[in-house]
Amino acid sequence: MPAQPQPVRIEMVLDVICAASYIGYTRLAKAVARHRASGGEVEFAFSPFQLAPEATGEGEPLLDALREVFGEEAAAHTTQVAADAVHDGLELNYDRAIATSTFGAHHLIAVASGQGKGEEAVERLFRAHFTDGLNIGDPAVLAALAEELGVTVREPAGEALQAELDRVRRLGVRGVPVFAFSAGPTLTGAQSEDVFRQILVKSSNSSVN
Template sequence: MKVEVWSDIACPFCYIGKRKFETALQQFGQSEEVEVEFKSFELDPNAPKGSSMKTYEMLAKKYGMSLEQAKATSENVALQASAVGLEFHFDKTVLTNTRDAHRLIHFADAKDKSKEMKERLLKAYFTDGVDVGDHDVLVRLAEETGLDGEEAALMLSDGSYRAEVERDEAEARELNITGVPFFVFNRKYAVSGAQNPDHFLDVLNQVYEEEKGKPAFKMMNNQSKTEYCSGDNCGEEE
């Protein structure tokens, strides 16, 4: 079984959803038969690198709320992250462009390190509060993941893997993916949002047991609410 996951580094529900899916995968009896591939999705392709604006200020400006309301909203998301063992520090996050981080994941994939690189980048953004758009930072994170720093630096400087990022995003458009995280199973079934582990487990079991020749692509029934990010907006949908 192949599971393709479209997500962005700067998407809080992508990190939460990733951890919930991993919890389900640990409980799935045939987990060794599941191949997980991370796909690029930029919530804001035009975002500047290393913005000086803080997350609370950005949220307040975007949604017309006070800084106190923006902080409360962020704290609610942080609580959801804590429930799955993650530590979010929105007061430290550096708003930035994530394209180079996505390129780095593709570079890592060529070295069989994409899962480790994806996890390290998400932690860097939401927990450590570092600028994942800065090349020096990305090289350091690559080295921490076991990749060659000089190779990573050369890749970042020469523009490698841009085509792979653009290909992923073109595929997302073909599949009408407008929000992330978005999980596609065997290019037949899809689940959107940071669903609970039991829902992911149900889907894994159903897909595994499905006979071949079923409809080419369909959405699996989601729960009543789901958390996801679309464009530069993140929230909960009924």
């Protein structure tokens, strides 16, 4: 009897206020959908990273925050990123986006993953931040999103999440996104859908050898 291929496990390190993470995840999700449609299996593990660990949940307009750090050229850069994202079917509304803490958002992803809804939570949080202009550092917003997703959050974010953030830092991660494939490579940055698809196929084939 031929050996059955093992699921391809992907660990993605991300932050939900990172446009490259959003674009990279969107391309990966499309590749995963094609892979699953052809009979392949994929398991996700999402690891947290905070681009702005000092941010609070009060929030401020993202463009203002970017100008404070990077200067006036930040607006021109976001305009180009938003234009490029259209090719991936994404709407990045930087004029509405809010710079905020992502600690609670990462907690929601972890809880949702434990309830089999991690992929849905990641996509929804990206969209909430970049498209809907929601403050994803606001506990009330996160509670509403959890309800929308059908995720039950019983405990607030705390030491376990901080320990995971510290673990990722100790691994040497200094930027996101990072994609680590079982029986495959570790990639950084928003790769193309075809690159992701090729890795998935190769990883599946190697798992039966």
